[in-house]
Amino acid sequence: MTRDYQGNDMIVADKINKIYPNGCHALKDVSATVHRGEVVVIVGPSGSGKSTFLRALNQLETISSGSITVDGTDMYAKSTDINKLREEVGMVFQNFNLFPHKTALGNVMLAPLKVAKRDAATAETDARDLLKRVGLSDRMDNYPSHLSGGQQQRVAIARALAMKPNIMLFDEPTSALDPEMVGEVLDVMKGLAAEGMTMVVVTHEMGFAREVADRVLFMEDGELLVNETPEAFFDDPENPRLRQFLSMVL
Amino acid sequence: MQTQYKNLGWNALFVLILVALGGLVFLSGKKIDYNWNWQRVVPYIVNNQASAVTAPEDGNIVSNAEGDLALESLAGDVLVDLSEYEDLLVYEGDLIFEGDRLASLEEWRIGPLTEGLIVTIKISLWSLLFAIVLGLIIGLMRISSNPAVKKLSIAYVELIRGTPLLVQIFIVYFFIGTVFDLERFVAGVIALSLFTAAYVAEIVRAGIQSIPKGQMEAARSLGMSYPKAMIYVILPQAFKRTLPPLAGQFINLIKDSSLVSVISITDLTKAGREVVSGSFAPFEVWFTVALLYLLLTSSLSWAIQRLEKRLSASD
Numbered sequence: 063m064t065r066d067y068q069g070n071d072m073i074v075a076d077k078i079n080k081i082y083p084n085g086c087h088a089l090k091d092v093s094a095t096v097h098r099g100e101v102v103v104i105v106g107p108s109g110s111g112k113s114t115f116l117r118a119l120n121q122l123e124t125i126s127s128g129s130i131t132v133d134g135t136d137m138y139a140k141s142t143d144i145n146k147l148r149e150e151v152g153m154v155f156q157n158f159n160l161f162p163h164k165t166a167l168g169n170v171m172l173a174p175l176k177v178a179k180r181d182a183a184t185a186e187t188d189a190r191d192l193l194k195r196v197g198l199s200d201r202m203d204n205y206p207s208h209l210s211g212g213q214q215q216r217v218a219i220a221r222a223l224a225m226k227p228n229i230m231l232f233d234e235p236t237s238a239l240d241p242e243m244v245g246e247v248l249d250v251m252k253g254l255a256a257e258g259m260t261m262v263v264v265t266h267e268m269g270f271a272r273e274v275a276d277r278v279l280f281m282e283d284g285e286l287l288v289n290e291t292p293e294a295f296f297d298d299p300e301n302p303r304l305r306q307f308l309s310m311v312l
Numbered sequence: 313m314q315t316q317y318k319n320l321g322w323n324a325l326f327v328l329i330l331v332a333l334g335g336l337v338f339l340s341g342k343k344i345d346y347n348w349n350w351q352r353v354v355p356y357i358v359n360n361q362a363s364a365v366t367a368p369e370d371g372n373i374v375s376n377a378e379g380d381l382a383l384e385s386l387a388g389d390v391l392v393d394l395s396e397y398e399d400l401l402v403y404e405g406d407l408i409f410e411g412d413r414l415a416s417l418e419e420w421r422i423g424p425l426t427e428g429l430i431v432t433i434k435i436s437l438w439s440l441l442f443a444i445v446l447g448l449i450i451g452l453m454r455i456s457s458n459p460a461v462k463k464l465s466i467a468y469v470e471l472i473r474g475t476p477l478l479v480q481i482f483i484v485y486f487f488i489g490t491v492f493d494l495e496r497f498v499a500g501v502i503a504l505s506l507f508t509a510a511y512v513a514e515i516v517r518a519g520i521q522s523i524p525k526g527q528m529e530a531a532r533s534l535g536m537s538y539p540k541a542m543i544y545v546i547l548p549q550a551f552k553r554t555l556p557p558l559a560g561q562f563i564n565l566i567k568d569s570s571l572v573s574v575i576s577i578t579d580l581t582k583a584g585r586e587v588v589s590g591s592f593a594p595f596e597v598w599f600t601v602a603l604l605y606l607l608l609t610s611s612l613s614w615a616i617q618r619l620e621k622r623l624s625a626s627d
Contacts, residue, residue, distance in 0.1 A: 149535035159530035173534035205626040
């Protein structure tokens with residue numbers, strides 16, 4: 063099924079709305095398309111709905127109306143197995159959310175063993191390769207509590223990659239890190255982007271957005287206001303609200 | 313260094329207080345003019361009283377080729393080979409009638425108190441097993457989003473926690489036991505498991521809810537189904553956190569098991585009551601019973617502490 067999807071549109075969100083039971087309207091008619099191999103960065107003030115939008119892309123948030131097609135599969139179609147679809151979509155969280163009862167290696171191996179049912183030897187070789195790739199070959203047997211924030215986030219990226227996803231979602235991956243550790247995580251993400259991974263990144267790192275992004279999205283109050291190339295976004299912003307936002311963060 | 317000496321003083325005080333309390337107990341024992349006789353308890357724990365080996369049939373004592381004695385029936389078959397006994401009461405050529413003593417045998421046998429202890433251990437272990445399984449199920453039902461399932465578990469927990477265990481034991485034994493024709497032991501295990509499961513369920517629920525929401529989200533984002541996420545991610549963490557309260561609950565279970573003596577299960581407590589009426593040494597027997605319970609509960613809490621240490625590797 064989705065493994066065979068050859069199309070160019072990896073994520074198509076069409077007029078999605080999210081209304082919480084308490085009446086809060088978190089997403090208002092948000093439509094966006096992410097192409098294969100593209101890096102899309104979403105910025106905006108806190109509470110603007112950018113995290114909600116990202117979490118809707120793998121159904122950690124259900125939407126109230128609209129449609130989302132991920133990797134060629136309509137997420138809300140009756141025949142869609144959301145667990146299968148989530149295997150195609152890796153996610154990295156602000157607070158890492160590593161499994162504290164597993165070592166770094168155990169964290170990376172868990173889903174390939176229990177979900178993808180790969181055999182133990184393959185899963186371990188893959189996991190060691192991934193941890194090496196994120197620069198943690200000497201930390202494989204450490205528990206998360208014995209790793210720094212930056213190391214934990216890199217394990218989390220390796221863990222998401224272990225399922226061999228076609229799309230990676232990053233929910234403010236550097237916001238909980240000490241400043242000196244931001245760089246190591248961003249470097250891993252840049253490496254991924256260079257390899258052609260389709261990525262959607264919610265972040266406050268404007269430098270990363272300008273350098274790596276193919277397109278930058280600006281959200282405010284649940285609305286998607288700007289969808290531009292980084293040059294147009296940062297150097298020549300037309301939207302007055304974006305201008306105001308940029309003047310505050312830059 | 314200094315704190316070490318200070319602690320030494322406090323530890324000495326602790327021992328002093330214990331000794332003083334022990335002395336008080338001893339003095340009050342003297343004062344009531346009670347004749348303490350601890351030896352009388354020993355045979356009820358283990359005894360090696362001689363028992364007789366008796367003849368199953370009429371016959372003769374004969375000697376075989378090696379010179380060992382044996383009881384031979386009138387028809388000429390060897391009934392009892394006496395070579396394995398040391399204290400023989402018969403000689404070669406004796407005419408033996410059914411029921412006559414052939415030899416006396418000294419062997420260690422467990423007394424009624426130890427038998428009661430074994431019943432208590434058995435009933436506690438079975439109840440523990442069922443209470444864990446049932447408690448886990450009820451606890452998971454408690455956090456379900458399905459209102460029917462959730463309310464069923466709440467009703468169960470409220471019902472069980474709101475009524476005394478003693479009454480539950482009577483109801484299980486006299487009502488459910490009669491309906492399904494249950495043995496006493498089974499009825500006792502059911503009552504104890506149902507009771508303990510309600511508390512285990514609450515502990516399990518609190519344990520699961522104490523795990524940050526991000527753990528479930530991370531597991532689900534990797535493609536795990538809800539049950540898989542529970543089994544591989546949430547429950548192992550919750551288990552570690554709930555070990556201390558679970559240990560307390562299991563110790564309670566061992567102690568609560570003494571209540572099943574009301575439906576005539578000869579557990580440690582009932583054995584104690586029976587021994588008291590036979591030995592006329594109530595003080596010694598009850599102290600011994602208490603000590604045996606303490607032995608059980610402290611070995612359980614020691615085992616759980618070991619487990620906690622092993623699980624703390626990831627801290």
